[in-house]
Amino acid sequence: MQTTVTASAGDKATYYWRTSSETGDRLEFLSRRDTPGPDHRRRVIRASLIYFFLLLGSMMWYNSIMKRMYWTQTDVYEIEVDVKAISDCKVTIDPVIFHPDEGGQPADKGTIGEATVCGVDIVDGQIIHTLDRPISDGQYIARLDKEHRLLTATLHTAQHIISGVAEKQFHLRTTGVHIGVDKGTVDFDKRIDWDTAMEIERQSMDVVMLDLPVETAFNESDVRVRGEIDSDMIRVVKIGDYDKSACCGAHLSSTGRIGILRLLGLENKKEGTRVTFLAGRKALEYSQQETSVLRQLRTTAGCSTAELPAAFEKAVNHSNELAKEISRLWTLLLPDFVKTAHVAEIDGSKVGIQIAQIPRPYLAKLAALIASEVGGAGVVISGHDITVSSGGMSAKDILDKILFSTGGKGGGSTQAANGRLGKEITADEIRMILKENAPQTD
Numbered sequence: 001m002q003t004t005v006t007a008s009a010g011d012k013a014t015y016y017w018r019t020s021s022e023t024g025d026r027l028e029f030l031s032r033r034d035t036p037g038p039d040h041r042r043r044v045i046r047a048s049l050i051y052f053f054l055l056l057g058s059m060m061w062y063n064s065i066m067k068r069m070y071w072t073q074t075d076v077y078e079i080e081v082d083v084k085a086i087s088d089c090k091v092t093i094d095p096v097i098f099h100p101d102e103g104g105q106p107a108d109k110g111t112i113g114e115a116t117v118c119g120v121d122i123v124d125g126q127i128i129h130t131l132d133r134p135i136s137d138g139q140y141i142a143r144l145d146k147e148h149r150l151l152t153a154t155l156h157t158a159q160h161i162i163s164g165v166a167e168k169q170f171h172l173r174t175t176g177v178h179i180g181v182d183k184g185t186v187d188f189d190k191r192i193d194w195d196t197a198m199e200i201e202r203q204s205m206d207v208v209m210l211d212l213p214v215e216t217a218f219n220e221s222d223v224r225v226r227g228e229i230d231s232d233m234i235r236v237v238k239i240g241d242y243d244k245s246a247c248c249g250a251h252l253s254s255t256g257r258i259g260i261l262r263l264l265g266l267e268n269k270k271e272g273t274r275v276t277f278l279a280g281r282k283a284l285e286y287s288q289q290e291t292s293v294l295r296q297l298r299t300t301a302g303c304s305t306a307e308l309p310a311a312f313e314k315a316v317n318h319s320n321e322l323a324k325e326i327s328r329l330w331t332l333l334l335p336d337f338v339k340t341a342h343v344a345e346i347d348g349s350k351v352g353i354q355i356a357q358i359p360r361p362y363l364a365k366l367a368a369l370i371a372s373e374v375g376g377a378g379v380v381i382s383g384h385d386i387t388v389s390s391g392g393m394s395a396k397d398i399l400d401k402i403l404f405s406t407g408g409k410g411g412g413s414t415q416a417a418n419g420r421l422g423k424e425i426t427a428d429e430i431r432m433i434l435k436e437n438a439p440q441t442d
Helices: 038-067 146-170 194-210 281-301 308-339 360-374 395-406 427-436
Strands: 003-009 013-020 026-034 078-087 090-094 110-112 115-123 126-131 138-144 174-179 184-188 214-218 235-239 243-246 261-269 272-279 342-346 349-355 377-382 385-390 408-412 416-421
Touching (some): 146 174, 146 184, 146 194, 146 235, 146 243, 146 261, 194 261, 261 281, 342 427, 349 427, 360 385, 360 416, 385 395, 395 408, 395 416, 395 427
Antiparallel strands (some): 003 013, 090 126, 184 272, 342 349
C-alpha cells in the first residue's frame, strides 16, 4: 500500500498523519507542531536581538585584539599604519605594531615615517607613542627595530618556558619577572640550588628543541596568573603542555627560534630565589666567552676542564700560605724600619719619619711602632700613600699640614690618619713643613 504524509491545521497546532494514497484514510498519527503565538514570537525576536548584539560585541573585541599585532602576528616588523596626533610628538597608530613598556618587558624601538619612536606607554587604556618630532595625521610606514624586538621577545619566550618547567616539574611559582635587553630574571617563591637550576635549564632546552608553536588565546580557564588582572579580556600565551599563562608581552612564533638559553645566576630573595638567564644570541655570546676562558685556564693549568676546580683550589691554598709567610717576614722587618726612621723635634715633640717601599697593609702598624719608639708621632710614606699615628700630637693635624703643601686628600682622627699625597716628598721636606707651624697638642 502506498502512503503519504498529510497535515491538518487547528487553531493552536498543526497535526501530521500518515495517510493512504488510495483511500485517503488516516493510518497513523505522526506528530504535532504548536502554532506560534504572540509570546513565542516576542521570545524569538528577543533572542535574535541578544545574539546580534553579542555577535557585534564579539566582532568589536576581535578587531581590538587584532590591532595589537605584536600579539597575533609576531613576525611583522614593517607595516603601513594610520596615525592620529593627540599632542606634540605623541600619537596613536592603527594597527599597533610597537609593544609598550608593560608586563616587565621594555618598549619596542623603531620609526614612524621619518620620526623616531622614543617611548611607547599605555595611558588611560590607549597605547601612546612618543616621537622625537611632531607628525600630522595620516598614513605612514611603521618600522620596528628588529634586533631590539628579537632580543626582548627571545628572552620573554624563554622566561615562559623556564617558569612553566619550574612550576610543572619542581612546584616553583613565579612571583616576578624582568625582561631586559641583555638578560632577564625570574623570581621563584622557594629557594633552589644549582642542581635544580641545571635540571630546569636542561628541561627548558628540551622544550626549545621541540620547536613548539607559541600560541595566543583569550579568556581561557586554568591559566597561570601573577597577581590580579583588572580586565574583561585576558590574553593567554600557550606553549604546548608546558606553559599556559596570562601575558601582555611580545614573543617569538615558536620555541625553536630561541636557539639556546642559559641560567647563569642564583640570588636569594627573601624566601625565594632570583634566577638570571640569557637566551638567543646573548646566551651564545656568553657561552663562547665562557668556553674561551676555560680554554685559557686549561692551557695555563695543564689540566682538563673537570680538573680545574681542584687545580684552582690548590693554587688558592698555596697563595694563602705564601701570603702568611710574607706577612711573617714583614713583621720581622718592621723593627728595622723603626730604627732607621728620621726623627724631628717639632716644638718639643718628636716625630719619626720613614719613607720606604712598604706594602699598604703594614703602613699603619709601622707608624704606630715608630710613634711608640719616639714617644710622639710616626709618619710613614710609601709611594703616594701616607699614614700618621700619634700618642700625643694630633695625627689629623700633621696629615692636614702635609697635604696642604703636597696636595692630595685624606682624613682621620687625633690618633690615626691616612691619605694620598699629590706628589712625592722627602723626609727633610716633611720636617720643614711641620716646623713652619707646630701642630696643636691635645
